Amino acid sequence: MKYTVHISRFIVGVLFVISGGIKINDPMGFSFKLEEYFGADVLNLPFLAPYALGIAVFLVVVEVLLGVMLLVGYKPKFTVWSLLLMIVFFTFLTFYSAYFNKVTDCGCFGDAIKLTPWESFGKDMVLLLLILLLFAGRRYITPLMSERTGMFVMAAALLGCVFFAHHVLNHLPVIDFRPYKVGANITKGMIVPEDAPKPLYEYSWKFETDGEEKIVKTEGDYPEVDGDFIGVDTREIREGYVPPIHDFTIEKDGEDHTVEMLEEDKLVMVIAYNMGKSDEEGFPAVKEATDRAIAAGYKVIGMSASGEARTTAVREKYDLDFDFYFTDETTLKTIIRSNPGMVRLHRGTVVQKLHYNDAGELETD
Structure with missing residues (x-):
């Protein structure tokens, strides 16, 4: 039991630190995922949506700290109880999401590792089993350092998490795992290879035969059945x-300008996914930068999911010298946090x- 606890302690601690570390690199992205869970068609907790970012930061900091606490053996009883409560909650959440097909990606490892809902549930079940082993053998979780040293380590970990979260929220994630990272070509990212796997569908054909309903399943072909077709x-x-x-x-105005924009040698996109949620103190700096870019020969466009009335109001308020185009809000959230x-792009890159x-x-040189 002692060695089993030590192995479980290492695995759980490392996974919590890695999972929390990935998400603390991009707490904004995790907050978007929480907003999905808070939606009316999932947990129906819309009143929590405005606090999603604060909740996201709190959860990822706690996740990292619990992982560190387990690894160093700081307050093992409190740590194991906290881990158990957290994993029970997340196991329920991932099961609910998988069973009802509500959220297609739990965001457990941010954009670094994508998991299907059932994969997420499976991962949480393994963690639950390991944490239950830790709970049963918690007397074997011994501290690796004195209480005083452990306190300093946890204080340093907390300060490090808070500082890092503050940095990425006021700048951008240090590591970008998304398909729009620097160096990525958007045009190439949209290509579907000729030999790419095709989706496979199952069709359940319903017929009425001799007064009874009959279902015939195929993978596309219309079945030869004696009876009246009802539906599929x-x-x-x-x-x-x-x-x-x-x-x-x-x-813009019902026309697709994607290809022509991605062929531009010098293109700057100003992205404001939702004008109603934009940090308006940022537009004066954007105004200065885009004026400089236009003077240097760049084509500058705005991209937003907000309507024309709202984008026009922002343009006039901050005297922005470029037009706004429409793009899906989720896409814009993915492009930049x-x-x-x-x-800034060069021929789609x-x-x-x-x-x-x-x-x-x-840079405009």
Whole structure:
């Protein structure tokens, strides 16, 4: 039992530190995932949505701290109880999400490692088993240092987490795991290879035969059945290849300008996914940077999911010398974790991404 506890302690502690560390690198992204869970069609807790970012930061800091506490053996009883309560909650959440197909990615490891809902549930079940072993053998979890030293270690870990979270929220994630990271080509990211796996569907054909309902399942072909056709239900049983970038468009007045924009040698995109939620103190800096970019020969466009009335109001208020185009809100949230934020491209390749706090660093040479 003693050696089992030591192995479980190492695995659980490392996983919690890694999982929390990945999410603390991008707490904004985790907050978007929490907003999905708080939605009316999932947990129906919309009143928590405005606090999603604060909850996200709190959860990821606690996740990292519990992992460190377990590894160093600081307050083992409190640590194991906290781990157990947390994993029970997240196991319920991932099961609910998987069973009812509500949230397709739990966000357990941010954008670094994508897990299906059932994979997430399986991962949490393994962790639950390991934590139950820790709970049963918690007397074997011995401190690796004195109480005083452990206190200093935990204080340092807490300060480090808070400082890092503050930094990435006021700039951008230190490591970008998304398909729009610097160096990525958006056009290439949308390509579907010719030999890519195709989706596979199961069709349940309903017929009335001799007064009874009969169901015949096929993978597409209409079955030869003696009877009256009632209807058909379709279910995807195998997902096809989905390119890393599959929902990127640049539209204006009903026209798609994606191709022409991605062919520009010098393009700056100002992204404000939702004008109602934008940090308006960022627009003066964006104004100065984009004026400089336009003078240097760059084409500058705005990208938002907000309506024309709202984008026009922002343009006039801050005297922005560029037009706004429409793009899906989720896509814009994925591109950059700043509202507003700036992305500089060369022929579809991302060469620079900036939080509005760093707008002055826009390179225009």
